Amino acid sequence: MYAQMVKSEKAIGGPELETFQARIDAGEKIEPKDWMPAGYRKTLIRQISQHAHSEIVGQLPEGNWITRAPTLERKAILLAKVQDEAGHGLYLYCAAETLGVSRDKLTEMLLDGRMKYSSIFNYPTLTWADMGAIGWLVDGAAIMNQVPLQRTSFGPYARAMVRICKEESFHQRQGFDIMMKMAQGSASQKRMAQDALDRFWGPSLMMFGPPDTESVHTEQSMKWQIKMNSNDELRQKFVDQTVPQADYLGLTIPDENLRLNKKTGHYEFSEPDWNEFFEVLGGNGPCNSERLAARNKAWDDGKWVRDGMMEHARKKATKESEVSE
Numbered sequence: 001m002y003a004q005m006v007k008s009e010k011a012i013g014g015p016e017l018e019t020f021q022a023r024i025d026a027g028e029k030i031e032p033k034d035w036m037p038a039g040y041r042k043t044l045i046r047q048i049s050q051h052a053h054s055e056i057v058g059q060l061p062e063g064n065w066i067t068r069a070p071t072l073e074r075k076a077i078l079l080a081k082v083q084d085e086a087g088h089g090l091y092l093y094c095a096a097e098t099l100g101v102s103r104d105k106l107t108e109m110l111l112d113g114r115m116k117y118s119s120i121f122n123y124p125t126l127t128w129a130d131m132g133a134i135g136w137l138v139d140g141a142a143i144m145n146q147v148p149l150q151r152t153s154f155g156p157y158a159r160a161m162v163r164i165c166k167e168e169s170f171h172q173r174q175g176f177d178i179m180m181k182m183a184q185g186s187a188s189q190k191r192m193a194q195d196a197l198d199r200f201w202g203p204s205l206m207m208f209g210p211p212d213t214e215s216v217h218t219e220q221s222m223k224w225q226i227k228m229n230s231n232d233e234l235r236q237k238f239v240d241q242t243v244p245q246a247d248y249l250g251l252t253i254p255d256e257n258l259r260l261n262k263k264t265g266h267y268e269f270s271e272p273d274w275n276e277f278f279e280v281l282g283g284n285g286p287c288n289s290e291r292l293a294a295r296n297k298a299w300d301d302g303k304w305v306r307d308g309m310m311e312h313a314r315k316k317a318t319k320e321s322e323v324s325e
């Protein structure tokens, strides 16, 4: 359906499409009221809302550890981080709404499983070291993907990304700080840190999406500058950045094939388990049903608040219209 839509627009071509592409190639921002191809709008809605949903669902694995943080300071930091993720979700839903879709509709599509969120959040957080691994690796991967998106062609998305990236870099540092503390701690703390790295390494590589050869959207999205890099380019950058950090921590990346290719200056590494990735995308990851159940419960439990707010707004509007008459 998506491919068909894009194809028919290409077939139609025409001056509008050419002018649109020329604006993008010249680095101009596309704003919500500007003309845009239906496929561009649809791709943005899909990507921005998948990103927004990821921020919201992403609160769950870390939220799981707020009550069990080892110190008051760590608890305050984790609480602030999880709140930041909620804020990121809100900026992104607002950016998506400028494209003519309502936040309620997007939420409905997340809750009934029609829309995706990042695969990474379907893995459990088993120990406190996982808070370190998530900050270091998951936020690290997110930054790698999102820094270039500050230059994406759609204005509201690019602007939302500026603030998100600032906060994500704080998140990444707090994760690295936890890992450093654990890696330099007792033998059992170091084991916990290594175990968290072992479990989160593969899923973090999967965050960048399938290999370029299997990516459905990359080619068109890069042409429209909705994506600035391909999945494999960003995955490579992430590995190149992260391996020296693991060395610094004294931890071992769980990949026997990992080696620096001196000629290219890049690390060679094993592909993650792509069968597992597609299983997780299909709803069969370790925590998919738990995550969706938690979001559905939150939505149902919040109904009385939404109803109360709507009623309050309705009464206020009625009163104001009576006064103005």
Ligand code: BYC
Residues within 6 Å of the ligand: 046, 047, 050, 051, 052, 054, 055, 058, 059, 085, 116, 117, 118, 119, 120, 138, 139, 142, 145, 206, 207, 208, 209, 210, 214, 215, 216, 217, 218, 221, 227, 231, 281
């Ligand atoms: N998980 O053609 P492709 C965060 C889907 S970080 C789930 O390459 P695209 C956070 C893809 O949607 C995470 N689904 O797609 C961090 C497509 O399916 P549909 C969020 C995935 O869109 C820390 C299909 O596979 N970040 O929020 O060109 C704390 C084919 O893939 C995944 C973003 O969303 C995945 N890992 O590229 C808290 C960044 N990978 O839609 C929160 C913005 C692929 O056709 N998004 N799929 O049914 C992007 O940059 C791109 O959407 C992706 C995928 C790189 C993720």
